[in-house]
Amino acid sequence: MTLSNPKTVKNFFLPLSITLAISYLLIEEVRPRLFPKRFGEVIESTLFRSGRIHPDIYQTVLADKNINSIVTLTGRKEDHYWQAKEIEIAEELSIPIHRFNLNGDGTGNPSTYKEALSKVVKEISSGKSVLVHCAAGTNRTGGLVYLYRTIFENMSSEDAVEEMINFDFDPNTNGHLIPFLKAISPSIKEDLVEQGLLIEPL
Structure with missing residues (x-):
C-alpha cells in the first residue's frame, strides 16, 4: 500500500x-x-507483592487477601492522589503503612533495604499478612523480593532474577540493579542475623 x-x-x-x-x-x-498491577503471592496467604493499586479496588484487594500490613517502597508525596487514597483506605481498615523510600530503579541506601526487609520479616513473624509494593511493582518490589528469596529461601540468584523478569523487570534497561543487590546482600544478611531474624545453618 x-x-x-x-x-x-x-x-x-x-x-x-x-x-x-x-x-x-x-x-x-x-x-x-x-486487576491490581503486577500482583503476586510470594508466600502463600502471607506475603504479597504488587505495583500501585488503584483506589477503586484497593480495599477489596486488602480484604480478599486478609492483608493487615503494608510495606511501601515509595517516598511520601503530599500532592499524590493515589498515595493519599492509599493512606485513607489503610486508616479506614486500621492497616499500618510502613514507608521505605528507594529509588525508582531499585537502588538506594542499603540501610533502607535492610530496614524494609527487617520490617517484612517482623510483621510476618507476628502473624500478619504483608503487602509489599512500589509504583510499578517491578524494580523496588522486585529487589526486595529478590533479597527475601535469596537470603531466607536460599533461592539461586538466577531463579530470583527469573521471577523478577516474570514481573516485567528488564535486565537490559536496568542492568545495574542485580549487581547492586548482590553487593548489599551480605551486609543485609549479617544485620538480619544480628537482629535474630535469620538463623544461619550450622
Missing part, C-alpha cells in the same frame, strides 16, 4: 491513532480498576 496520497495517509493513520488511544485507555485506565 502506498501512502503518497494525502487521503490514503489520513485513512491509514486515523484508524491507527484511534486503536492506539483505545489501547492506552484500556491499559492505563480500565485494567488497573479491574
Whole structure:
C-alpha cells in the first residue's frame, strides 16, 4: 500500500491513532480498576507483592487477601492522589503503612533495604499478612523480593532474577540493579542475623 496520497495517509493513520488511544485507555485506565498491577503471592496467604493499586479496588484487594500490613517502597508525596487514597483506605481498615523510600530503579541506601526487609520479616513473624509494593511493582518490589528469596529461601540468584523478569523487570534497561543487590546482600544478611531474624545453618 502506498501512502503518497494525502487521503490514503489520513485513512491509514486515523484508524491507527484511534486503536492506539483505545489501547492506552484500556491499559492505563480500565485494567488497573479491574486487576491490581503486577500482583503476586510470594508466600502463600502471607506475603504479597504488587505495583500501585488503584483506589477503586484497593480495599477489596486488602480484604480478599486478609492483608493487615503494608510495606511501601515509595517516598511520601503530599500532592499524590493515589498515595493519599492509599493512606485513607489503610486508616479506614486500621492497616499500618510502613514507608521505605528507594529509588525508582531499585537502588538506594542499603540501610533502607535492610530496614524494609527487617520490617517484612517482623510483621510476618507476628502473624500478619504483608503487602509489599512500589509504583510499578517491578524494580523496588522486585529487589526486595529478590533479597527475601535469596537470603531466607536460599533461592539461586538466577531463579530470583527469573521471577523478577516474570514481573516485567528488564535486565537490559536496568542492568545495574542485580549487581547492586548482590553487593548489599551480605551486609543485609549479617544485620538480619544480628537482629535474630535469620538463623544461619550450622
